[in-house]
Amino acid sequence: xxxxxxxxxxxxxxxxxxxxxxxxxxxxxxxxxxxxxxxxxxxxxxxxxxxxxxxxxxxxxxxxxxxxxxxxxxxxxxxxxxxxxxxxxxxxxxxxxxxxxxxxxxxxxxxxxxxxxxxxxxxxxxxxxxxxxxxxxxxxxxxxxxx
Numbered sequence: 001x002x003x004x005x006x007x008x009x010x011x012x013x014x015x016x017x018x019x020x021x022x023x024x025x026x027x028x029x030x031x032x033x034x035x036x037x038x039x040x041x042x043x044x045x046x047x048x049x050x051x052x053x054x055x056x057x058x059x060x061x062x063x064x065x066x067x068x069x070x071x072x073x074x075x076x077x078x079x080x081x082x083x084x085x086x087x088x089x090x091x092x093x094x095x096x097x098x099x100x101x102x103x104x105x106x107x108x109x110x111x112x113x114x115x116x117x118x119x120x121x122x123x124x125x126x127x128x129x130x131x132x133x134x135x136x137x138x139x140x141x142x143x144x145x146x147x
Contacts, residue, residue, distance in 0.1 A: 002115035002144035004078070004093055004125075008040065008132060018062065020076050022093040022113055029111030031095030033062025033076035040133060047080070047126030050119055052089065057081050064098070073099060080122065088116045088146055116146040 002024040010016035011034075018040065019032040039060065046058035059079035065072030075096050083090040094112040117125075121144060129140035 002091075002117075002146075004091065004142040006129060006132070006140045007138070008035075010037070013037065018060075018076060020078065020093065020095060022095065022111065024093075024113040024115040027111060027113050029095040029109075029113075031076050031097065031111075035060065035062050037133065040129075043078075044126050044130045044133070047122055047129070051087075052080060052082050054082075063096075080117075083116055087119060089119065089122055091115055091117050091142065091144075115144050117142060117144045118146060121145050 003022070005021045007019045008016050009019070015034060015036055017032050018035050019030065021030045022028065043058055043060045046056055049056065049058070052058070057080060059077070061071060061074055061077040063071040063073045063075040073096065074094060075098060077092075077094040079092045081090050081092075092112070092114045094110065096108060096110040099108050121142060125140060125142035128137060131137045132140045
């Protein structure tokens, strides 16, 4: 089964650590990154668009470095984009461990998976993630209903 599970642990009312677990077609990984709550709320809002608009595709990326430029290290990235004329949406998830010094750069572990979801899958996930950010549930899970 293709699925993405998110858990947000707030540090304060403005920031927190987002942990993602993903599994798709025999590949699996777990990773985390720090995000501003406002950035996560904007991501949730973008998930509700129908159809997804090329200029405002839902995505979040966290890791080390300056967000105004390209991150030096990406630890967690989630993106959604239209996939086909049937209305399927491509979910892409990338997870990587933190590398603290250049000597360990060759020990980096990365998982990048893609899988298809439907707009109803995306809508349920967006609602669950929104409820998770407000403390109404303990996690948000995206399950693919595409066969």
